[in-house]
Amino acid sequence: MSQEIIDIVQNYLTPNIPITLVSQGAEAVVFTTHVHPYLPQDSNKTGETKYIIKYRPHKKYRHPVIDQQLTKKRTLGESRLLAKLYQIDGLKVPKLIACDQYNGCIWLEFLGSQLPDNNGFSNLKHFLWWNKADPYNNVVKESLLKVGQQIGILHWNDYVHGDLTSSNIVMVQDKLGVNVWNPHLIDFGLGGVSNMVEDKGVDLYVLERAIISTHSAFSDQYVEWIMQGFSQVYEQHGATGEKKLKELLKRFHEVRMRGRKRTMIG
Amino acid sequence: MVDLNTISPKNGRNYYIALGLEGSANKLGIGIVKHPIKSQLSSGDNSHQCDAQILSNIRDTYITPPGEGFLPRDTARHHRNWCVRLIKKALKEAGFNDPSNDIDVICFTKGPGMGAPLHSVAIIARTCSLLWDIPLVGVNHCIGHIEMGREITKAENPVVLYVSGGNTQVIAYSENRYRIFGETLDVAIGNCLDRFARTLKIPNHPSPGYNIEQLALKCQNKDKLIELPYTVKGMDLSMSGILAYIDSLAKDLFRGNKQNKLLFDKKTGKQKVTIEDLCYSLQENLFAMLIEITERAMAHVNSSTVLIVGGVGCNVRLQEMMAVMCHDRANGKVFATDDRFCIDNGAMIAQAGLLQFRMGDIVKDLKETIVTQKFRTDEVFVSWREK
Amino acid sequence: MIQTTIPQFPDFTLKISLFKDVINSAEIRSKIADYPFAFIDAKTICSVEQLMAALYRVFIEKNYNRIRTKSLTSECLLCLAPTSNIGEAFRRFGLKDDTKEVICVQIIPTEDLPLDEVDISSLIDGFEVDMNDEHLKQFCDKNIIREIYKFDASFQPNSIEEVTRAVVSAIQLRGM
Numbered sequence: 001m002s003q004e005i006i007d008i009v010q011n012y013l014t015p016n017i018p019i020t021l022v023s024q025g026a027e028a029v030v031f032t033t034h035v036h037p038y039l040p041q042d043s044n045k046t047g048e049t050k051y052i053i054k055y056r057p058h059k060k061y062r063h064p065v066i067d068q069q070l071t072k073k074r075t076l077g078e079s080r081l082l083a084k085l086y087q088i089d090g091l092k093v094p095k096l097i098a099c100d101q102y103n104g105c106i107w108l109e110f111l112g113s114q115l116p117d118n119n120g121f122s123n124l125k126h127f128l129w130w131n132k133a134d135p136y137n138n139v140v141k142e143s144l145l146k147v148g149q150q151i152g153i154l155h156w157n158d159y160v161h162g163d164l165t166s167s168n169i170v171m172v173q174d175k176l177g178v179n180v181w182n183p184h185l186i187d188f189g190l191g192g193v194s195n196m197v198e199d200k201g202v203d204l205y206v207l208e209r210a211i212i213s214t215h216s217a218f219s220d221q222y223v224e225w226i227m228q229g230f231s232q233v234y235e236q237h238g239a240t241g242e243k244k245l246k247e248l249l250k251r252f253h254e255v256r257m258r259g260r261k262r263t264m265i266g
Numbered sequence: 267m268v269d270l271n272t273i274s275p276k277n278g279r280n281y282y283i284a285l286g287l288e289g290s291a292n293k294l295g296i297g298i299v300k301h302p303i304k305s306q307l308s309s310g311d312n313s314h315q316c317d318a319q320i321l322s323n324i325r326d327t328y329i330t331p332p333g334e335g336f337l338p339r340d341t342a343r344h345h346r347n348w349c350v351r352l353i354k355k356a357l358k359e360a361g362f363n364d365p366s367n368d369i370d371v372i373c374f375t376k377g378p379g380m381g382a383p384l385h386s387v388a389i390i391a392r393t394c395s396l397l398w399d400i401p402l403v404g405v406n407h408c409i410g411h412i413e414m415g416r417e418i419t420k421a422e423n424p425v426v427l428y429v430s431g432g433n434t435q436v437i438a439y440s441e442n443r444y445r446i447f448g449e450t451l452d453v454a455i456g457n458c459l460d461r462f463a464r465t466l467k468i469p470n471h472p473s474p475g476y477n478i479e480q481l482a483l484k485c486q487n488k489d490k491l492i493e494l495p496y497t498v499k500g501m502d503l504s505m506s507g508i509l510a511y512i513d514s515l516a517k518d519l520f521r522g523n524k525q526n527k528l529l530f531d532k533k534t535g536k537q538k539v540t541i542e543d544l545c546y547s548l549q550e551n552l553f554a555m556l557i558e559i560t561e562r563a564m565a566h567v568n569s570s571t572v573l574i575v576g577g578v579g580c581n582v583r584l585q586e587m588m589a590v591m592c593h594d595r596a597n598g599k600v601f602a603t604d605d606r607f608c609i610d611n612g613a614m615i616a617q618a619g620l621l622q623f624r625m626g627d628i629v630k631d632l633k634e635t636i637v638t639q640k641f642r643t644d645e646v647f648v649s650w651r652e653k
Numbered sequence: 654m655i656q657t658t659i660p661q662f663p664d665f666t667l668k669i670s671l672f673k674d675v676i677n678s679a680e681i682r683s684k685i686a687d688y689p690f691a692f693i694d695a696k697t698i699c700s701v702e703q704l705m706a707a708l709y710r711v712f713i714e715k716n717y718n719r720i721r722t723k724s725l726t727s728e729c730l731l732c733l734a735p736t737s738n739i740g741e742a743f744r745r746f747g748l749k750d751d752t753k754e755v756i757c758v759q760i761i762p763t764e765d766l767p768l769d770e771v772d773i774s775s776l777i778d779g780f781e782v783d784m785n786d787e788h789l790k791q792f793c794d795k796n797i798i799r800e801i802y803k804f805d806a807s808f809q810p811n812s813i814e815e816v817t818r819a820v821v822s823a824i825q826l827r828g829m
Contacts, residue, residue, distance in 0.1 A: 002594045016660035024595060026561035038709035039702055040657040061590040062554035065491040076829045083822030087808045095818055098709055099825040102717045163500040167566060190498065202451065206500035213438075213445040214566070258451065 005029055005057045012055075012103060019053060022121075027074065027189055028056045037098045037107050049110070051097060054078075056104035056189075071104045074189040079106055081159065081188045091153045092172075092184040111184050112170040122173070124183065125166035128215050128222070135218045139179050141225055143171060147183045148229020151207070154185065155248070156233055156241075160199045162190030164207035166214055201251035204230075208256070268652055270307040270316075270624045275370055282370045283321075284623065285356075285394070286616025289345045289387035290379025290407050291431055292336040296349075296356040297323040297613030298369075301620055311423075311652035313621055314416035321360035323606060323613040324352055333467040335460065342382035349390045356612070366398035371628065373619020376404030377641030378432065384637040392635055402629040403619040407610075408433060408643040411575040412444060413621060414614035419601035421573045427560045427588070428643075430576030430610070431456035434556070435643060436501060436563040442648045447563040448501025455552060456578050458505045462548060465516050466541060473609070478545045479581050485546035492528070492539065492547040496555065501562045503555045512548050516541070553584050557591050570595050574602040577609045621650040654773075655701075655784045658763065662712040665725075666766050668759040668773075669704070671695065671788055675779030679750040688776065691726040695754035695792040697733070697746050697801060699816050701785065704756065706821045707732040711760075725760045735802050735823040745801050754792040755779065786813075 009031065010019060019031040031053040035041070056071045079099040085091055095109035112122040120126035124147065131140050147169055154161060161168070168187040174180035194200070207226070212219040227249075234245035275282045281302045288295040298321040306312050328344035330336050362368040374391035377384060395402045412426050426437040426444070434455045436448040453461075456475060463474030468481070494511060497504040518526040519539065529539045560572055572588055579585070585602045592598030607614060622628075627649060629635055654670040681692060698704050710732040714720050722728045722739055734742035748755065755777060761769050774781055782788050790813050798816060802823050810816045 002596070005594065012661075014661055014663065016663055023565070025565045026558055035660050037661065038659050038705040040655055040705070057594075059591070060594065061557050061587040063491050063550045065489075065493075066496065066550065066554050069493075070496065076826075079822075079826055080829065083819075083826055086818060086822065087805060096822050096825060098706070099829075100713050101829055102713070102719075163562075165500065165566065190500065202499050202502075206502055209446070209448075209502070210500070210566075213440070213447050216441060216443075216445070255451070 005055075008057065009053070009055050009105075012105070013053070017053075022052075025187070027059075027070075028054050028187075030054050032110060052094070052108040052110050054106050054108060072101065075099070075104045075106060076101055077192060078188045081191050081193075082108070085154070085159065085185075085188075088153060088157050090149075091157075092150060092182060093188070094184065094186055111172050111186065113173060122171045122181075123167050124169040124171060125214055127171045127181065128166060128218075136221060139181070143181045143183060144222055144225035145229035145232070146181075148226040148231075149233050150183050150185055150229075151204070151226070152230040152233025155200045155203070155230075156237070156244075158193060158195040160191060160194045160203045161185060161188060162192065162203065162206075163187060164203055165210035197248050197251040198255075200248055201255040204248075204252045205255045267309055268311065268313070268625075268650060269309060270313065270621070270650060271303055271305075273624055273626055275303070277367065282620055282624065283360075283362075283368055284616040284620035285353075285365075285369050285372045285400075286405075286410075286612040286614065286619060287349075287353075287372070287374045287387050287391050288407070288410070288610050288612045288615045289349075289383045290375045290377065291383065291610060292328040292330075292341050292344070293325055293610040294328075294345045294348050294352060294387070295323070295325040295610055295612035295615070296352045297611055297616045298356055298360040298362070299613050299616035299620060301624070313413070313650045314420055314422055316417055316617075316621075318417050318617055318620075320613050322356040323611050324356055324359070325609070325611055326352060327472070329471045332469050333464050334470075335464060338380045338382040341380060342386045345383050345386045345390075349387070353390075353394070365394070366400065369398065369400050371403055371619060371623040372398075372400050373403045373405050373615045373623075374635070375407050375410070375615055375637070376635075377638035378407060379637075379639060381637070381639050384639070388635055388637045392632060401623070402635060403622050403627065404629060404635060404637075405615045405619045405622065406641055406643065406646045407615075408435070408437075409444065409646050409648070410614035410618040412437065412573070412643075413618040414607050414611075415573045415575040415601065415603055417617055418603050418607055419573060421571055421599075421601040423569065424571040424573040424601060425560060425563050425567065425569045426573045426575060427556060427579070428576045429455045429556065429574065429578035429584070431460060431578075433576065434503070434505075436559050437643060438563060438567045438569065439648070439651065440567075441653055442651065443644050443646070444648060445644050446642070447566065448503070448559040451499065451502050451504045452506040453509060455505065455556065456576070458509045458552065459548075459578070461509060462512060462516070462545075465513050466545075473577065475578055475581065478549065479583065481542050481545040482549045482583070485542040486540070487543055488546065490543075491550060492543060494547060494551040496551060498555050498558050501559050501566070503559055505552065505555075508548070508551065512544060515539075516544055519544070549581075549583060553581075553587050556584065557587050560588070561591055561595070564595065564598075570598045572598075572600045574600065575608065579603070579608040580605045625649040654781070659705075659709055659712055661709075662716070664763055665712070666761050666763045667708060668761065669784050670757045670773055670781055671784040671792075672755045672757065672777050672779040672781050673753065673788075673792070675753055675755045675777055677778040678748045678752040678755065680778075681755075681776065682748050682750060685748075689724075689726060689759065689771070690773070690776075691729040691758040691760075692748045693730065693733070693746050693756040693758065694748055694752045695756050695789065696752075696794040696797055698756060698789055699793040699795070699798055699813050699820065700789055702817050703820050703824070704733070704758075706824045708758070710824060710827075726758065729758055729760075732827070733824065735827055737828045753779075756784070 022030040082096045097107040119130040171181040234241040286297040300319040428435045434450040459475040588600045730746045731742045
């Protein structure tokens with residue numbers, strides 16, 4: 001991680017907001033802090049609560065025009081999307097706390113936890129790795145069905161994520177059940193509104209590919225469970241749902257075939 | 267445990283010699299590579315430091331007139347016409363006059379690529395194999411690029427950006443396979459540039475992409491950028507829409523379509539945009555997308571090094587952008603090779619083939635030498651690397 | 654009264670007070686331009702978080718020189734609003750002649766804090782109560798909030814927290 005970027009962010013936030021680097025993704029640097037951006041600290045919220053600060057740094061490699069457009073588009077897009085998605089019944093996304101559109105910085109609710117025995121942060125990737133010894137256990141199955149349902153609800157409401165990977169799904173332990181995990185979708189920088197089957201098909205294809213490349217040995221079953229959960233959402237909506245589902249799955253298959261066929265001419 | 271030294275070289279020598287034949291697209295490449303026996307290769311993940319010597323690496327490119335692409339049939343004919351001359355020349359350069367004694371293995375491209383040219387080269391490989399009684403190894407073209415790149419740059423475990431006329435892939439190694447993390451959802455980057463070059467009717471020599479790069483350098487309005495669609499989808503990308511759009515702009519420019527306000531001033535009708543501007547904007551846009559998906563893969567697998575391979579990898583601007591991106595990541599580093607190894611060549615097929623050969627993976631029956639147009643990078647079991 | 658600063662903008666201190674049974678709203682309104690305060694109708698505010706989200710936004714706008722009203726205090730009203738219509742924001746969030754519950758916000762440069770002697774309670778004829786979520790919840794009118802922030806008919810919040818969440822998003826996203 002380049003210290004330069006950390007310094008820029010720390011300088012922007014002032015020393016009053018101590019930050020810890022969580023990850024340097026491709027387009028955003030993610031920090032956590034215990035300081036709420038605006039709520040008085042002595043209010044009934046405990047100081048233990050963590051917040052996510054997501055900063056989209058200037059990317060020197062790309063042309064300034066492209067850079068500014070993308071940073072603005074994605075910061076706004078993500079904030080806007082989170083605000084809308086939150087209002088959809090059953091969909092679980094982090095809460096938007098603050099947005100500084102001028103500087104590509106947003107504050108979000110912190111989700112997830114550390115998995116037991118140093119198995120890393122509870123995103124789906126680590127969660128599945130953590131369960132590697134018994135990859136097809138019931139908890140995994142239930143969790144992946146729920147992952148599928150989340151994506152199903154998203155697509156049913158005509159939204160797409162744009163970057164579905166096992167790192168962009170956070171598993172949050174249920175308050176009541178010790179081994180019950182509720183997947184939350186995060187990182188909507190490439191997301192948007194779309195009612196096109198193509199976009200949804202690509203969304204699913206991107207996820208399938210991510211699962212295959214990161215969880216190769218068990219990917220068939222994993223993808224099957226996800227798709228099962230996904231289909232359930234559509235099937236709940238009767239004949240219209242079934243029809244849309246059929247159309248979507250057909251396109252998903254087509255996108256996948258396009259992928260296979262593509263390898264031509266070295 | 268990977269032991270690359272179990273198969274003994276011919277005639278009790280302490281080195282291996284591989285002849286590589288490549289012809290999956292419009293380039294016919296013949297290369298000869300020598301690997302000394304090295305004790306470090308008996309264990310560990312050291313297949314990127316074989317101390318390979320390139321004894322010869324020659325290439326002949328089938329160049330078509332401006333505005334035309336290469337057709338499979340004509341390309342295959344080109345390869346057939348040149349192969350004997352090129353092989354003779356390569357052997358001479360390497361100082362060999364008795365191939366059946368000098369060469370341990372003949373490596374040829376099994377795919378992916380255009381059927382007819384692949385087929386011609388496979389026939390040449392079979393003929394040489396039978397003629398000189400040398401075993402054959404069929405090589406995946408993409409793996410050839412990756413292994414040559416690793417050997418030349420000594421990058422141990424990089425994320426690989428493979429950009430060529432037919433492929434655009436972001437690859438990372440895991441559990442004996444080069445896995446594809448991101449790729450194009452439609453046309454390849456090289457193909458996109460080639461097709462735009464055809465619209466512009468600029469020469470195909472030395473390569474269309476190179477000529478676009480040169481035009482882009484001459485762009486006078488680098489502050490202004492023509493806005494093009496930016497279509498990154500996760501770790502994948504799509505380029506057909508961009509191509510169609512910029513193609514239409516170029517056509518409007520040639521036709522002098524004053525209706526197009528992006529290209530011509532609304533009042534005076536003066537041309538605002540040049541061919542150079544189009545080339546510049548296209549490159550900036552496409553490359554920004556490539557770098558972004560590479561960075562996404564790096565973040566995903568937690569890697570800080572990148573290796574660029576494939577013909578488009580020669581592009582200096584692409585390498586420059588990649589270096590800047592890597593610099594902003596922890597200890598990031600970019601590895602790239604020059605045009606001798608970036609562009610399709612025989613040595614890379616010899617390098618990957620020789621690794622395969624040293625792991626005992628040879629063609630046992632000529633039936634196995636059938637070529638295939640579709641041959642995904644992750645189909646190959648990479649036995650020469652540690653799990 | 655709450656006295657606080659926003660961590661990212663320590664140069665300013667905020668004093669926020671809440672009054673009930675106010676009887677001189679009309680009088681305050683007539684002299685509103687003379688006072689260095691923002692007076693807000695508490696019916697429109699459901700939680701401390703809602704108000705603070707707007708104040709945070711005031712400073713973000715200030716940081717980039719994008720203040721659109723006359724002062725930081727008037728910008729508070731605009732920043733509460735879901736749209737950039739200044740007149741409407743004042744009308745919606747500002748005092749009406751018959752407003753009974755009033756939130757009063759003072760923004761003071763932190764270095765001038767020792768000099769600040771304005772006694773807000775002398776201006777307002779009413780009872781000061783603790784500025785907290787409990788009171789705000791009691792005073793707010795969910796239907797007015799629903800109308801101001803134009804919630805979808807399908808959005809049926811079950812709690813004040815859910816209303817807050819929707820409102821905070823609207824505040825943060827205004828004009829985007």
